[in-house]
Amino acid sequence: RSARLLWERNQGLLLVSISQLFGALMNVTTRLLELEGEGMHPFQVLFARMLLTSIFCCAWMWWKKVPDFPLGAKGVRGLLVARGLTGFFGIWGMYYSLLYLPVADAVVLTFLAPSVASYGCYLFLREPFPRSARYASLISLLGVLLIARPTSFFSSSTPPTTETSTSSSYDGDFPTPTPGQRLSAVAVAMLGVLGSAGAYTSIRWIGNRTHALISVNYFAVWCTIVSTLALTLSRPLHISSLHFALPNGVRQWSMLIFLGICGFVMQFLLTKGLAVGDRGDGARATNMIYLNMIFALALDKLIFGQSPGWWSLAGSGLILGSAVYVAVQKQQSAALDEEGSVAGSGIEEEEIGMLSERGRGENRSDEE
Numbered sequence: 001r002s003a004r005l006l007w008e009r010n011q012g013l014l015l016v017s018i019s020q021l022f023g024a025l026m027n028v029t030t031r032l033l034e035l036e037g038e039g040m041h042p043f044q045v046l047f048a049r050m051l052l053t054s055i056f057c058c059a060w061m062w063w064k065k066v067p068d069f070p071l072g073a074k075g076v077r078g079l080l081v082a083r084g085l086t087g088f089f090g091i092w093g094m095y096y097s098l099l100y101l102p103v104a105d106a107v108v109l110t111f112l113a114p115s116v117a118s119y120g121c122y123l124f125l126r127e128p129f130p131r132s133a134r135y136a137s138l139i140s141l142l143g144v145l146l147i148a149r150p151t152s153f154f155s156s157s158t159p160p161t162t163e164t165s166t167s168s169s170y171d172g173d174f175p176t177p178t179p180g181q182r183l184s185a186v187a188v189a190m191l192g193v194l195g196s197a198g199a200y201t202s203i204r205w206i207g208n209r210t211h212a213l214i215s216v217n218y219f220a221v222w223c224t225i226v227s228t229l230a231l232t233l234s235r236p237l238h239i240s241s242l243h244f245a246l247p248n249g250v251r252q253w254s255m256l257i258f259l260g261i262c263g264f265v266m267q268f269l270l271t272k273g274l275a276v277g278d279r280g281d282g283a284r285a286t287n288m289i290y291l292n293m294i295f296a297l298a299l300d301k302l303i304f305g306q307s308p309g310w311w312s313l314a315g316s317g318l319i320l321g322s323a324v325y326v327a328v329q330k331q332q333s334a335a336l337d338e339e340g341s342v343a344g345s346g347i348e349e350e351e352i353g354m355l356s357e358r359g360r361g362e363n364r365s366d367e368e
Contacts, residue, residue: 015273016288019266024295026262027107028303029255031098040252041242042095045259047227052260054220061213070217072210079206083215084222086198091223093192100177100185102306104296105147108316109189111290111323112140116197118326121204133326140322146315147186293320 033040061069072080090113097106115137122129177185203215234242247253273288293316300306308316 012273013288015269017273017291019269019273020289020292021295022262022266022269023292024103024107024299026259026266027094027098027103027296028299029259029262030095031103032303033252033255033259034095034099036252037248040245040247041231042092042099043227043230043242044244045256046091046095046223047231047244048256049259049263050220050223050227053263054217054224056264057213057217057220061211061217066211066213068210069214072214072218076206076209079202080210080215080218081222083199083202083206084218086195086202087219088223088226089195090192090197090199091195093189093195097185097189097192100181101147101189102296102300102304102308102312104293104300104308104316105312106185106189107292107296108319109144109147109186109193110196111293111319112137112144112190112193113196113200114323115140115326116193117200117204120197120201124201125204127204136322136325140319143315143318143322144186144190146311146318290320290324 030045033045034042058070060066071077094106094110097109101109115133118127118129118133119137121127199219206215230242231244233239234244247256270289297308300308
């Protein structure tokens with residue numbers, strides 16, 4: 001009975017917490033696909049995952065007879081296109097950064113997106129963005145510098161120490177990225193932050209004028225289109241590192257399937273966790289999203305045998321602290337303003353759409 005009572009009181013928190021474990025597993029699987037053997041290009045991983053996502057979304061909306069399927073309401077189609085395009089850059093930045101950054105570093109950089117999105121909503125939607133939250137966002141940029149560790153700032157006769165390598169559960173030998181590769185990964189990750197912020201802002205702008213899964217489908221379809229074009233044009237453009245190839249063996253097929261399963265389970269548990277309970281429960285559950293960082297650190301250690309160095313820990317602390325502060329500011333603002341929501345709370349995954357499950361699918365949501 002006590003276990004049932006604990007579950008009923010904390011269902012949202014537990015569901016969101018478990019969802020972050022699957023999110024971390026998804027990121028680790030992506031990195032393994034990109035680094036193992038000859039490696040799959042991020043575009044190819046993105047193509048496989050988003051093609052499955054778009055098929056699932058279309059089948060789900062057709063089965064549920066979602067209004068305005070598939071293009072959405074006429075008045076917001078331009079915003080939906082913007083959401084899809086910006087969302088592509090958001091997920092691309094994450095996938096590319098996993099080539100050269102540990103999962104924990106790549107994940108923590110995504111927590112910059114809510115702060116940037118808050119500033120975008122302040123500019124375009126006139127939503128409040130307190131000065132203290134702006135300062136916190138600026139401080140987080142110092143954390144980016146500490147994670148990137150550009151040689152112009154961290155110059156020495158030898159490269160700065162990065163992650164500590166220890167024994168791992170994986171037998172593969174991954175190459176150590178150069179300072180230039182690490183810096184390029186952070187630069188692309190920052191492009192991804194801008195893309196994610198644009199996606200969050202677009203979703204806020206769309207509001208409840210169209211079904212949430214239509215927004216998810218736009219994102220998945222645009223990712224599929226762009227990745228298909230990139231893979232198709234790589235041959236005439238003579239880009240040797242980018243080409244389409246089927247998964248090599250049972251292991252890669254299994255990891256791709258596992259990647260899709262983790263993405264779906266994470267999305268389902270996260271949206272269910274945010275939907276249960278009252279508004280206060282939703283706000284508390286949202287804060288559990290930051291557990292993704294803890295899971296990423298643990299899996300980096302377990303799978304890749306990597307422990308973060310002091311610079312990465314300091315940078316991650318600045319970014320996480322700033323993100324939590326901005327999220328708390330938004331929650332306090334939402335408590336004062338009955339129209340508050342959890343849209344800018346720091347959800348890293350770009351395809352949260354099942355919030356339409358609330359009220360037997362009758363309610364629509366603008367949350368990601």
